[in-house]
Amino acid sequence: MALKTLKDLDLKGKKVLMRADFNVPLKNGSITDDTRIQAALPTIKYILEQGGALILMSHLGRPKDGPTPEFSLKPVAERLGELLGDSVAMAPDCIGAEVEKLAAELAPGKVLLLENVRFYKEETKNDPDFAGKLAALGDVYVNDAFGTAHRAHASTEGVAKLLPSGAGYLIEKEVEAFAPLLSNPQKPMVAVIGGAKVSSKIGVLETLLPNCASLIIGGGMTYTFLKAQGYQIGNSLLEEDYLDTAKQLLQKAEAAGVEVILPVDHVVAAEFSETAAAEPVDSTDVPEGKIGMDVGPKTLDKIRPVIAGAKTVIWNGPMGVFEFKNFEAGTKAVAEMIADCGGITIVGGGDSVAATNQFNLADKMSHVSTGGGASLEFLEGRTLPGIAALEA
Numbered sequence: 106m107a108l109k110t111l112k113d114l115d116l117k118g119k120k121v122l123m124r125a126d127f128n129v130p131l132k133n134g135s136i137t138d139d140t141r142i143q144a145a146l147p148t149i150k151y152i153l154e155q156g157g158a159l160i161l162m163s164h165l166g167r168p169k170d171g172p173t174p175e176f177s178l179k180p181v182a183e184r185l186g187e188l189l190g191d192s193v194a195m196a197p198d199c200i201g202a203e204v205e206k207l208a209a210e211l212a213p214g215k216v217l218l219l220e221n222v223r224f225y226k227e228e229t230k231n232d233p234d235f236a237g238k239l240a241a242l243g244d245v246y247v248n249d250a251f252g253t254a255h256r257a258h259a260s261t262e263g264v265a266k267l268l269p270s271g272a273g274y275l276i277e278k279e280v281e282a283f284a285p286l287l288s289n290p291q292k293p294m295v296a297v298i299g300g301a302k303v304s305s306k307i308g309v310l311e312t313l314l315p316n317c318a319s320l321i322i323g324g325g326m327t328y329t330f331l332k333a334q335g336y337q338i339g340n341s342l343l344e345e346d347y348l349d350t351a352k353q354l355l356q357k358a359e360a361a362g363v364e365v366i367l368p369v370d371h372v373v374a375a376e377f378s379e380t381a382a383a384e385p386v387d388s389t390d391v392p393e394g395k396i397g398m399d400v401g402p403k404t405l406d407k408i409r410p411v412i413a414g415a416k417t418v419i420w421n422g423p424m425g426v427f428e429f430k431n432f433e434a435g436t437k438a439v440a441e442m443i444a445d446c447g448g449i450t451i452v453g454g455g456d457s458v459a460a461t462n463q464f465n466l467a468d469k470m471s472h473v474s475t476g477g478g479a480s481l482e483f484l485e486g487r488t489l490p491g492i493a494a495l496e497a
C-alpha cells in the first residue's frame with residue numbers, strides 16, 4: 106500500500122489543514138499524558154519549516170450534546186504552544202465565518218487549532234457538507250491522526266477526497282512499525298484487551314482469534330463478558346447490547362481452541378471515585394451495589410505464565426481504573442509482565458500508553474502506538490478508512 110505523504114505536497118505559502126489525534130487524557134482540565142501531542146510534532150514542525158500556515162483539527166472524547174467546555178481542545182493549544190515555543194491560536198469553533206477569517210489571516214509559520222470537530226454530529230456521520238466546510242479552510246490536507254484512522258469521519262476521511270492530501274510522519278511511522286507483525290507474527294501471540302470501549306473493541310476480538318493462542322480480557326470489558334456467562338456484576342460497567350456478541354465470542358474462541366482468560370477475582374468500590382476504598386473480592390461474582398474497578402491477585406496469577414510464554418503480546422486497554430491510585434495495581438502488574446516477557450510487545454491506545462508512561466515502562470516495549478482501536482483493526486488486516494483515503 107503506497108501512501109501519498111508530506112513530500113508529495115507543496116506546502117510553501119499554503120494553508121495546511123492537518124488532522125491530528127489530540128484525544129489526550131485529562132484530569133480536572135489538565136493533560137495527564139501528552140504522548141499524542143508529542144507524536145504529532147515532527148509533522149507540525151516540518152509543515153511550519155516549509156512555510157505553511159498550519160490549521161490543526163482534532164476530536165477530544167465523545168461529546169454527545171454539542172459544544173461542552175469539558176471537551177474543549179483549549180488545554181491542547183496551551184500544551185502545544187509550550188512544546189513549540191510559540192503561541193498556538195485557539196479557534197472558537199471548527200467551522201463558520203469567524204473561523205474562516207482566522208484561517209484566512211493565519212501567517213506562514215503560525216498555528217491555529219480548531220475547536221473539537223465532534224461538537225458537530227456531522228463529523229462522525231462523515232457528512233459531505235461538513236467535510237466541505239472544513240476543507241474550505243485549507244489548500245492542502247495532511248492526516249497524521251493514526252489513533253483515529255479507523256474512523257471514517259469527515260475530518261479523517263471526507264476531507265481527504267476534497268483536497269490534495271498526504272500522510273504525516275506519524276502515520277508513516279506507525280504503518281512501518283506494524284508491517285513485520287502483519288507479514289510474520291512471532292507466535293504464540295497473546296492479546297490483552299481491557300479498557301472501557303466495549304462496543305468499539307469487542308468486534309475486533311473475533312478477528313484476532315485465528316492468530317492468538319490466548320486472549321486475556323480485563324478492565325471494563327470484563328463485566329459484559331462475565332454477565333454473558335451468568336455471573337453477577339453489581340454496578341460494574343456494562344454494555345447490555347453486546348451481551349450476545351460476548352457470548353458468541355466465547356463460543357468461537359472455544360471452537361478455535363483459543364484460551365480466554367477472564368478475571369476470577371476483583372478489586373471493587375462502592376462508588377466510581379478517586380477516594381473510594383479498594384475492597385478485594387475473592388470471587389468471580391461482583392457483590393450487589395459494588396463496581397468492579399480492577400482485577401484481583403488470583404487473576405494476575407493466571408495471566409502471568411501466559412504472558413511469560415508469549416512471543417508477541419498486543420495490549421490495548423487498561424486492566425482497571427489505573428488513573429485512581431487505589432485501583433492501579435492490576436494494570437501496573439500486567440504492564441510489568443508485558444515489559445518483561447522478552448517477546449515483541451505492542452502497546453496501543455491513549456490510556457494504555459498513559460498507563461505505560463505512568464509506570465515508566467515505555468522504553469521496555471517494542472512499539473508504543475498512539476492508536477488503540479486503530480492498531481487492533483490494522484493488525485487484523487482491515488483497511489483503515491483514514492489511511493485508505495491517502496493511498497497514492
Ligand SMILES: Nc1ncnc2c1ncn2[C@@H]1O[C@H](COP(=O)(O)OP(=O)(O)O)[C@@H](O)[C@H]1O
Nearest residue numbers: 300301302324325397425426454455456457477
Ligand atoms: N473496570 C473498569 N470500569 C470502568 N472503567 C474502566 C475499568 N477498567 C479500566 N477502565 C477505564 O478504561 C479507560 C481506557 O479505556 P480505552 O479508551 O478503551 O483504552 P485505550 O485508550 O488504551 O484504548 C480508562 O480511563 C480506565 O479508567
Ligand SMILES: O=C(OP(=O)(O)O)[C@H](O)COP(=O)(O)O
Nearest residue numbers: 128252253454455476477478479
Ligand atoms: O482514543 C482513541 O482511540 P483508542 O482509545 O482506541 O486509542 C482515538 O482518539 C479514537 O477515539 P474514538 O474511539 O472515540 O473514535
